[in-house]
Amino acid sequence: MSKIAVVYWSGTGNTEQMASAVLEGAKEHGADVEKFTAAEFDASRLAFYDAVAFGCPAMGAEVLEEDEFQPMWDDCESNLEGKKIALFGSYGWGDGEWMRNWEESCKAAGAVLACDSVICNDSPDNEALSACKALGTALV
Numbered sequence: 001m002s003k004i005a006v007v008y009w010s011g012t013g014n015t016e017q018m019a020s021a022v023l024e025g026a027k028e029h030g031a032d033v034e035k036f037t038a039a040e041f042d043a044s045r046l047a048f049y050d051a052v053a054f055g056c057p058a059m060g061a062e063v064l065e066e067d068e069f070q071p072m073w074d075d076c077e078s079n080l081e082g083k084k085i086a087l088f089g090s091y092g093w094g095d096g097e098w099m100r101n102w103e104e105s106c107k108a109a110g111a112v113l114a115c116d117s118v119i120c121n122d123s124p125d126n127e128a129l130s131a132c133k134a135l136g137t138a139l140v
Contacts, residue, residue: 002031002140005045008055009038009069014090014123015055021129022053022088025136033136038069043076051084051114051139058091062098081110086135087117090124114138 004026010016019035026033036045038056046052056069064070087102099119106113115138120128 002026002050003048004031004033004051004053004136004139005041005049006033006035006053006055006136007038007041007072008035008053008088009057009065010055011057011065014120015057015088018088018090018118018120018124018128018132019053019055021124021132022055022086022136022139025133026053026140027136028133029137029140031136031140038065038072041072041076043079046076046079046083051086053086053088053135053139055088056102057089058094058096058098062091062094062096062101064098064102077105077109080106082112084112084114084139086114086139088119088132088135089117090120090122092122 006023008019056064059065118131
């Protein structure tokens, strides 16, 4: 059985909804899944999971949330070599540049992206939530 962590930061609840759908998709396919906020997770936990889904909305000039998520991410990033991960998040404006930059940082760290990242504009609709469930399944 795969052990998966879903780690997210959400200011409005959009990314939290997406995290719940990722968790549901992984559970439906037999994974042992735990959900954490960015404040509850750090690099010391990575070794306990076969795969990790990271979720963060775009903030400011299309960057990761800087007070909680970015410090957690910085702590984890150097430990992602060979780790199966997936990324998701929402945005309010722009074109998804934050996700493209994030994906490049994952590849540079040696992470294994399990599937295409999932982004949605504002609140996740049924299509975005279905994509998040599929993302969870891809991690199993």
